[in-house]
Every structure is written in C-alpha cells, then in structure tokens.
Amino acid sequence: MRNVSIYKVLPLLVGAIVLFSGFNAASQSMGLSSKIGANKIILSLTKKGELQYRVTRRDKLIIADSPLGLACDDQNFTSGLSVVNVSPIEERREKYDLKVGNVKAIDHAFETKSVTFKNSSGALMIVDLVTGKEGVAFRYRFPDQDKKLRVINNEITGFRIEKNAKGWLQPYNKAGKYTPGYEDFYLNIHPGDSIRKPRNPSVGWCMPALFNVNDRKNWVLIAESGTDGSFPGCHLQPNSEGGLYKIAFAEKDEKYTLPLGENNNPAFNLPWTMPWRVIIIGDQAGDILLSTLITDLAPASKLDDTSWIEGGKATWSWWSHPEDHSPEIYNQFTDLAASFGFGYTLFDAGWEKADKEGGIIAKATSKGVKPMVWAYSASYFDAAKRKKKFKELAALGVKGIKIDFWCSDRQEVMACFQSLFEDAAKEHLLVNLHGVTVPRGWHRTWPNFMTAEAVLGAESYFYEPRYPDLAAEQNTILPFTRNVAGPTDYTPFALTIRKYPRLNTAVHELATAMIYTSGIIHFADSKEVFDSLPAPVRQLLKDMPASWDKTEPIVAQPGEQLIIARQKEGLSYIVGINGTNKAAPVNLNLAKYAKGFSKFRVITEGENPLMTFKTETYPLTSTWAYTLAPKGGFIIQFVKE
Template identity: 70%
Template structure:
C-alpha cells in the first residue's frame, strides 16, 4: 500500500512538472501576427528583465530587428518587469470603405490581428494590439482600465531598429519657431544612423513618414503614424539614431508660437482611461511603388464620421496669391474667379486679405453667380476656440463659402491634434471642406473626415519665393514626396507655377504641369497668373479642363525615389500616364501603351517645347506596345489616351 501511494505521488508530481513546464513555455513564447498570405509578420518578445521588444519580417527576412516597446507613465512603469497575462485568439479584420481623395476610390483589405495583455510588477495592465496585412504591419498601446486620475505618458520607448547603412529618405523635424514645425523641409537622402545635416531650420528630430530601403535593398518600408483621434500628441523620431535605432519622440512644449496655447514645462500626452493610442504603422513593399499605393494609413484610421458625404466634391481651383501675393483687390479675386469659370474649375480660393475685398467688391457673390464655389483663408488662432470656431463657420456657410483654408498651426502638441478633430467636425456640421496649411502631417484623417480635402505639410511651389536651394532640389523632391508625404494624406503642393520668381525654376514646364497629376489632392490649387493660363496651347488648356482631382485606379510603372516616377491613372473613362525625371541627366523609358490604353486607339503626348522651361509640344499617335521616350533632365511627359 505504501509503495502504491509513493507511485501515485510520483505520477502527480510528474504531471505537475509537465503543467509547470508548459506554463513556463506559455509565458515565455513570442506572440506574433502574420498576414493572411504569410509574407509580413510582427513578433513580440520579453527578455529576462521583463523588457518588451518586437521585430518585423517579410518572407522570414528581418526588416526591423529587435526594437524596444514600452511606456513610462506618471503612475505606472510599463518598460520593465512585464509579463504576459493574456494572448487573444487571432481574428480577421476587414476594412471596406470609399475615399473621396486617393489613388483608389474603393478599398477592401483584410488583416489578421490579436491583442496581448501585459502586467507590470504592480499588476497594472497594458495591451499591445497587433495587425498584419499584405501592405504591412502595425501596433498600438492601449490601457483597458477605467476611471481614476488622468494618466500621463512621460516617455515612450518605442523604437525602429534599422540595419546599418540602409538608405533612407528622411525629413528633419524643425524646432519650434514662427513658421515651424510645419513639415516644410527637404527629404534628405541619408544612411541609417546619420545625423541631421542640411536642414532648412534648426531641427530636433526626423519626421514621420520615414522611408527606408532595407534588407540589403530588397524591400522598402515606410514608418508612419495613424489612427490619431486627438488623444495623443503628434510624434516624430528622435534625432539621435545611433546604431540605426529611431526612437519615438513627442511634440515639444515650446510649439506654441502661432496659437493661444498654455505655456508648459512639458507636453506629455495625457488622457482619462480607457485610452487607445495611435497606431505605429510599418508599410512594407518589394518595390517603392508598393509604398506609394498603400492605404494602410487609412485602413487603420477610424471610419468616416460623416454619414452623408454627397456634398463633398473633389475638384480644381484657381488661386491668385502665387502670382499676385500683394494684390488683395476685388478686381484680382474676380479675375481668378473668371479664370476658374473659363477652365471649368469648380473652386476659387480667396487667400489672405479677402475680407476687405469682399466688403468692397462682393467677390463671394461674384463667384456664386458664376457657379464657382468660393474658398476663403483664415488664421489658425481664429479657429482654435470652440465657440468662436463654430460661430465663424456658421457665418462663412451663410455667406456661401464652401471651404476654408486655415493656416499657421505650427504645432504637434496634443491640444492642437484635438483641435484639428474638432475643426473637421464643426466644419462638417456646416457642410464646409477644410484645407490645412502650416500644419502637422495628416494621419489618415481623410477617411475619418472626408471633408478634409488637402493639407500643405510640404515644401511646395511657394518655395520659389523663399528657399534658394529649392530650384535645384525640386525635381528630386517631386520624385520622393509621392513615396513619403503623399502616402500620409492629400498634399496641397500648389502645382504648375511657370512664372519665374526670386529663385528661378529649372524644372521644365512639363515637369511642373505633371506634378498636378503626380500628387494627390482633394482640391488642386493651381499656381500662376491668368496671362500664363491664357497663353497655353489648346491641348494643354484641354488637359486642365479634363484633368481629374481624384482617381479610380492607379498603377506605379516606374518607382525610383529621388530619380523618377511614372504613374498610370484612371478616372471613369479617362486614362493617363504621367512621368517626371528627378535627375540632371536624360532618362530613357519604354512603355507598353497597349497595356495601359485598352479601349483606346490613339494617345496624345505633351512634352517639352522649343523653350523647355516655358513651352509645350503636343503630338498624337496610334497606340503602340513599345513606345520609347527620353525624358529631359528635370523633365517629364503626360500621355492622355483618346479614342
């Protein structure tokens, strides 16, 4: 009997040891999420100190090596002593929606996702949500607890560990100033880990989105932020990226030059609980074109909060400021309204100084009588206070205004990010569309608020007035920004701009015209004078009238950031191919026009004229499967398929 009791005891101990060993394996295993096609994968891990890391792979090759995660809060520490409390089951998530502005109108993407709950040494919970799809992976932090005092995040440990000497296109995040941060610097071609050199202004870090060519240049990744609902500060990457580790940094407390913001010792993100933070998205592609066409940023943004969007219409606009910056007379505004009418533009923008011109000359009524939708400029501080903003929007809507360009935000502080959400909402309540200038980078907001049509956040054509290096670098930048800035959201580059300014243009006229079809903007604000528009050849005038402001389908034919970009664009029955050369040397291209021009018998091509800087040439040919063309240095071409 005694021996049997001993045997039973040994069996129970053995079973217990098995369960204990299995339990240890559960707590130590690395939770992950992979896309349905198995290509993209994000994996979490804990070290012996309970510090949290992740890595990202594609086809099992490392794209982002072990990188830190974790949050240090005023009341809790989630940077060490962590353990896994729960791993949810894998769930499929489908995002189906329409975009008013984009490379595509209809989006339908499937993701895998799961949530991992961690406990710290004080038994407090932090959740990491993971997502993986065909276009990349993403993660976000979440605090599930309810009630209590607002929580302050004093530091975020999140980093992105990029391999040594990987090539990158990064934009400096400018220090606070009268016009900064406004995401209006050059994207610099650097190696992973390089310090900031050559910025336009003193800088404290790198902007997101940040583009890297990784895995021995087999893959491209774009690091971005999305799903921002105003409950967190806008973030950038720290300047110190020693060893290629790019860490997340919060907005700075001194970003308050243009807004009535409270002076603070810090600008830490703060919120009541529960609290879901923005997604850190890593867009992945084998080609740079995969990055350009990705909708991961809008896939992870909240769904549209506007039920009826029928009143929101993309279009083209005339704009007097670029050609007549000091003329605020009723006559000049009316001249550009008439220009919009002549070219079939839907909108005209009345920039700074429009109020006096309207009082003296009725410029808004003139536009409405012509069937042109008026847009007006405003200063950010006038739209920061909730009650003042709502009152002003009502007044503008009653006047017949259809859209508002609000300028000089120059801050990523949490109060500003929250205010922008309210701007979109209050404007939608009055059926007004919004254009942001001097502002933070969009973060998928054109899905959540389809009345958000475009934003500056770019070193655009106004730089011919202000930046001596812009003419030489503009062509290169025009082949980088579609893979970086424009992936984040619609871009108000204010294209065309042929008249020579303080810093004379060196891009060809066709290159400048092509940017209107390379960049995506819900309302395209064309720069330059009535005289320039009136002097255009008939074929170019026709293109201006026919050119869409948004697209049903886009394909990337050539995608070489900093060198060249060629896109196939379709909208309804209209089909185009547009290309630009970002370099100083000629570039030969060979295209199968039969593939992209199905249903058409001929194509019209706009190229450089006798004076490449100011003139155009247009020719029409039968469609061929092997069309060859040599792009001029800093040149371009536009093909329109015709029946």
C-alpha cells in the first residue's frame, strides 16, 4: 500500500531548533497559513500568560479566540506561559492509498510549525500546528525525556463558534448498559443551546461536530485524529457559554463489563505526544464530506503487506432473523451471498453453536464466501486471550471479526483497539467494531480495520420510536459528520417493516448502501426480500462496489438533500436521497459522469413506494430532470451497450 509522509524544511530556515531564554514573541510569528485554501491558525498569549488561538479562512473569522492549555498533576500549563521557541516552517506531504474511503488515492501538502512554551516553573509544553487546503489542526506535546508518569487533570481546549451559527451535534450519552455508543440523533442547534430530547441521558456533545459559520459562508467540522493508547477519546462539554465548546474526557464510569480502573484522566510516561484536534473547513458542505484531513494526520499504515485486505459486501441474518441462530438460517445467508456474488457473510450471535452443529464456516468457505463472526468485547480485552482466540478463528477459516459492546472512550479501550488491530492483522483478520466510539483515522494506520458502527443505523427500526420520522434527515447529515470520521457500518437496505414502521421509500433505503462508506457493507433484510427484487435492482447489488476511487458531491445540503457521484474503475453512478417531507426538484448534468457510456438506468419509487422499485433505461442525454419524493431517493447507473 502506497503510504508516505514527507517532510521538507524550507531551505532558508534549515537548522537545529534551539531553545533560548528571553525570547521575544513579537520577533517570530505564532501563526501558520496554508499555501492552498487560505486557512490560518494563530496562537497568542494574554497578559497573564494564558494561551489562546483563532482560526481564519481568507481572513474571515472561523474559530474566535479560544483557550488552549493543560492542567497536570505536577505542572500547570494554563497560565503564566511564555514563548521559548518558534520552529521553522516545514512542508509536509501525505501521499497514500485508503482501502476504505470516498477517495482511494490521497496526495495532500501541508505546512507545519511547532511553538514551545514554558510555564512559571520552567517546564516545557509544545504546540504543533498544521495547515492545509482542508483545514487546520493542533496538538500538545511534552518533550521531557525523564519517563515520568504525568496525569492531565484538565484540558481547557475550546472551540468558540459564533452565536448565529447553525450546528448539527450528537448528544454524548452517559455510561449505561449500551452507552456511550454514538447512537443518538444529530440535533440541529445554535451555539449555546442545551441538549434536548436525547435518546439517553447525556453528559456532553460528540465529535465530529458540524457548524455552518461566517454568516453561513463556511462549514466547519471539529474532530480528532490519531487517538491511541496515550489518550482517551474525547467529547465536548454540554454547556457552550458564549459559543465556547470545551474538550471533555471520557467519563469515569464508562466501563461496561471491561476491567478498567478508577482514574479516567489521561496518564502517560514522558515524552508524550497527544492526539490532533482537527478543524476541517470548507466553502461548501460537500468540502467537509470529501475531507481526508483526519486520515492525513493519522499515523501511516503499520502494515507492510495489505494485499490480503479486500473490502466487499456481506449478507447478515440478524436484522431479519434476530432470534434464529440455527445452522439452517446461517447457511441460507451463505447461499444468498454466493448467489449475489457477495464476498462475505456475517455470522452473528450464537454462531459457535451453529458451527458445531452444522459446520457453517466450512460451508461458507466451500462456497467461496468469506465468513465473519460476532464476538463480545470482554472476551477480547485481555491481550493473551485475544491473541489465542484470533489464532483459533483463523485456523477455522474465519476472515473477519465483529466485536461488540465496548461502550467506552476510556484510554485503556483506545489502547486495546490499537493492539487488537495489530493482533488481528497478524492472523489476516478484518475488524468491525460495534457498540463503540467513532474512528479517529485508524483505518489508515490499520487498513484491516474495515468499519465500525457508532451510528444510529437501520437496527433502530426495532428500538427507537422516533427513528422512522427522523431517519431520512439523519441520512443527509451523517455523511457530513460521522462518515467523515471513518467507515460506517450503517447496515443499509432494511425493507421489511419492523416494530417502528419505516417511512423512507424503498429506493431511499437502497441508496444508503451507496451513500455511506464502509469497507464491508452489511446488508440488512431477508432472503425473501432479496429474491423479490426486480432484475435491474438485483444486478445493481451485484455490481455495486464497496469502495470508491472517486466521489463528488453534486447537491450537499445537510438535513435536506444529498446527491453524490461515485466512480470505481469502469463503473459510474449518481445517487440521491431526500431528507425532508417535501418533494424536491433535481436537475443534473449527466454528460460529466457518462464518458464511455451510451445509456443510463434510473431506479426510482415503484407503485408502492415503501416496498417496490421502478427501473427505466434511457439513451444518454446531457441533462436529467426529476422530482425527489418526500423521504425518497434515486440511483442512476450508467451502462454501456
């Protein structure tokens, strides 16, 4: 896998970084501008030595003056700071391929700078800055080499958003039987709004957090990257007085059934490099959807050989048969995968007994279908037990594992994920995490990490009475929020009516399989539903890629409408969904996406919009006009003679 980070110090500034006393802050800029994109981050100190920053784009304010700093058990870096050194500007290039993403090949240039501060005791803290076309980022570092264990009691980092901005934020649910799991609705809010009507009691807001700022001229997504075993996953505090959203650590009681200690504060031996705080900026919402800044900042792939890692589509029996764990039902879904040319099938809970009684893994392997199996997080937390289990699964012929019910952003869990990805890779196992936090660039570092839940997906038709009414709107928000953080196991294509009846049209549900990006797409619903599909829809499911070479937003309106173009090798599609209860006109220029094709097939609502499809094929024209049904959708597939 092509995976390169290149740094080049600007020629006139080459030289060793020297720390010296009596530094004149005015003599060196603590700001950093991007050469492309006109993004800038500027650090400054108040008279009390309090560190703050602001972010601009084309000199327009994006993030107003916001605090930076850390209060530790042995040192305080929240006031009394002075500048010791400003490093030369460096150019950085990130060139790599992703196994899972909206775009396969990434090649981005950045500018970087590091500013060293000392506190009143003389202790040092470094703030690294990065700017690029897609936004800015910063992180903290402690350079001391004494291997001392340091604990952070409080991080005062904040993000000040203008009061008239529009935001889409997800409540961060407090610890419970199945929480936090990032499975709540994204709420449309204004800075300063309190959390209203969450699915579960909540203690803050999740990241990524989306805002429309600068009098609606710019879009901002606040996120994290590179979180590893040195830091917990973080969220935002619930109160945003004056529009200031502050960092909050994972809560102490986020343990579920895992053997975690009492201290939830970050703790690590020096030297210590912390995760990136990422601020993605765009002129259009579509710029946010396409951003790879989170993976750009994540560590490069740790796997030399990724040839065995292959995305794909999977059948999955749980959604349609949640209580049936019999060999017969698992084998039926293996046959279904084989008939559609899907590469995978997922055996969920109860698979061990089914395999013992019916040899379901051997059958899948004999059919050329790769089996993945479900597991419980507590069984894979201990390193020695995990490695042993992975070896046993690989020996059985298992190709991937779905590990469920983590329900924690604690530092120990973040560390477990890194070891888990590595241990799984050694046995050539793919990983799917459920009941879990959002990814933070991990699918670049560990390409065998294919997907994660951390989304209010199609299983909510079983559990959440508000879901049918809000699902379409959420489907036009999540691609700009959750899916930017990493691959999303939304489990699309849920047509059968469950406890809480679906309101989205059947085409809308089908389109979600092409709207969301996931290394392995786990399709919901039954064999009977798949068998009932018209031939063009069946063919679409057979042809549909699980990864993409190129994605382009055509209409990008979070909460309202999303239309994207997708390409993969010789395939080309346009997919659209309506997030509202009102019909929406669509006018598309097809010529741009139809090179090499002579016709286009359109899949829209059938006679019964909730359950049926209409497919029509037309000679290629330059434009196409259509009216999106309320909560509806469409799929255009370009075809050759």
